[in-house]
Amino acid sequence: MTGPESGSAVVPGAAVVPGASPAAASGPEHVIEPVAYDAILLASFGGPEGQDDVIPFLRNVTRGRGIPDERLEEVAHHYRAFGGVSPINAQNRLLKSALEAELAARGIELPVLWGNRNWDPYLREALTEAHDRGYRSLIAVATSAYSSYSSCRQYREDFAIALDETGLAGEITIDKVRQFFDHPGFVQPFIDGVHGALEDIRMRFPGIDVTTEVEVLFTTHSIPSADAAHSGPASRGFGEGGAYRAQHQAVAEVVMAAATAGESVPWQLVFQSRSGPPTQPWLEPDINDAIAELPARGVKAVVIVPLGFVSDHMEVMWDLDNEALETSAEHGLYAVRTPTPGVDPAYVSGLVDLVLERVNGTPVAERGSVTALGPWYDVCRPGCCENVRLGFKPALAGLAP
Incomplete structure (x- = not known):
């Protein structure tokens, strides 16, 4: 599988990318024309910050699907176990501050605005603030690294909705940095985490054979198979699992090669x-099902790597630190969960590098990418990451539909 073409081919037709800067409006795969952005839009999922917020938040997440509150309560208990507070907003406050510090250290005068898709502060509030402060050209950084409907296209749809809700369509443009699953700044914290976990296991269990008695599980959020098949442009021919599975698989291969110094440590x-x-x-497979099968193969220790997450979201704290670790203990396995990027200096620096690619119009050959799949597209391709149940909705930062 080869990466995107390194040129900047323009799709015929004018302004085919809605709400884009002039440099991106005609739809090149990679924008190699410098753009003078006014501000960075840090866009995230959002989360409740108290018990009274939980159900309204989950209604936002599932809006349009007609899910009754009784069923939402089945998920709400994850949040209620932590006082009704999702960790994600606090993490984004830290990330915003870290980005501001990195920008200042480099002498880059770009303010950082923050808006969420599903909870306060909402994207529409960030756009209103941008307009009030005189910012008209924004470059968005979404806190999601991979290609799928929920991790890319839905952000782009929500940008379009927010511009419509605020009446700022035509006044503010929003471009988006490329999906950064294989950017060195995102990948390095996982390499460090796997290496550190294997060293921890060696110290705790002298004589353990990491080539037969340890397994590394790279885990990410499952998505409907139909959505996965439509992730990424169809022209790339990724097959079952689409770009979503292919991207995770490619990054996991890079992490294992770098973290194991040539040892053949089993992973999946x-x-x-x-x-x-x-x-x-x-x-599939579900992480808990995979863990249950390990003892029969002689595995004694498991390394759980939250490869699909940029920080310790609720899915990490509950589904991994609670359920997956419990499953490991039930099957007599020692388990260690490696860190997410969070505000790791390499990750924060990498996000700034991604912004500067667009500010400077960096040639494709000079962009950081550790797999053959990237560097990914600056402008999403036609039909990319369709939600087959909902169909196409207006979306920014990509070619229609």
Whole structure:
């Protein structure tokens, strides 16, 4: 599988990318024309910050799907176990501050605005603030690294909705940095985490054979199989699992090669946090099912790597630190969960580098990418990451539909 073409081919037709800067409006795969952005828009999922917020937040997340509150309560207990507070907003406050510090250290005068898709502060509030402060050209950084409907296209749809709700369409443009699953700044914290976990296991269990008695599980959020198949542009031919599975698989291979110094440590890609009806196929295997099978193969210790997450979201704190670690203990396995990037200096620096790619119009050959799949597209391609149940909705930072 080869990466995107390194050129900046323009799709015929004017202004085919809604709400884009002039440099991106005609739809090149990579924008190699410098753009003078006014501010960075840090865009995230959002989360409740108290018990009274939990159900209203979950209504926002599931809006349009007609899910009754009784069913939402089945998920709400994850949040209620932590006082009704999701960790994500606090993490984004830290990330915003870290980005501001990194920008200041480099002498880059770009303010950082923060808006969420599902809870306060909302994207529409961030856009209103941008307009009030005189900012008209924004570059968005979404806190999601991979290609799928929920991790890319839905952000782009919500940008369009927020511009419509605020009446700022035509006044503010929003570009978006490329999906950064294989940017060195995102990948390095996982390399460090796997290396450190294997060293920890060696110290705790002298004589353990990491080539037969340890398994590394790279875990990410499961998504419906139909959505996975439509992730990434169809022209790339990723097959079953689409770009979503292919990107995770490629990054995991890089992490293992760098973290093990040539040792052949067993690993696999697993999934977690599925929420659909049993009749709907989702990506598998589930992490808990995978853990249950390890003792029969002689595995004594497991390294759990939250490869699909940029920080310790609720899915990490509950589904991994609670359920997956409990499953490991039930099967007599020593388990260690490695860190997410969070505000790791390499990750924060990498996000600034991604912004500067667009500010400076960096040539594709000079962009950081550790797999053959990237560097990914600056402007999402036609039909990319369709939600087959909902169909196409207006979306920014990509070619229609």
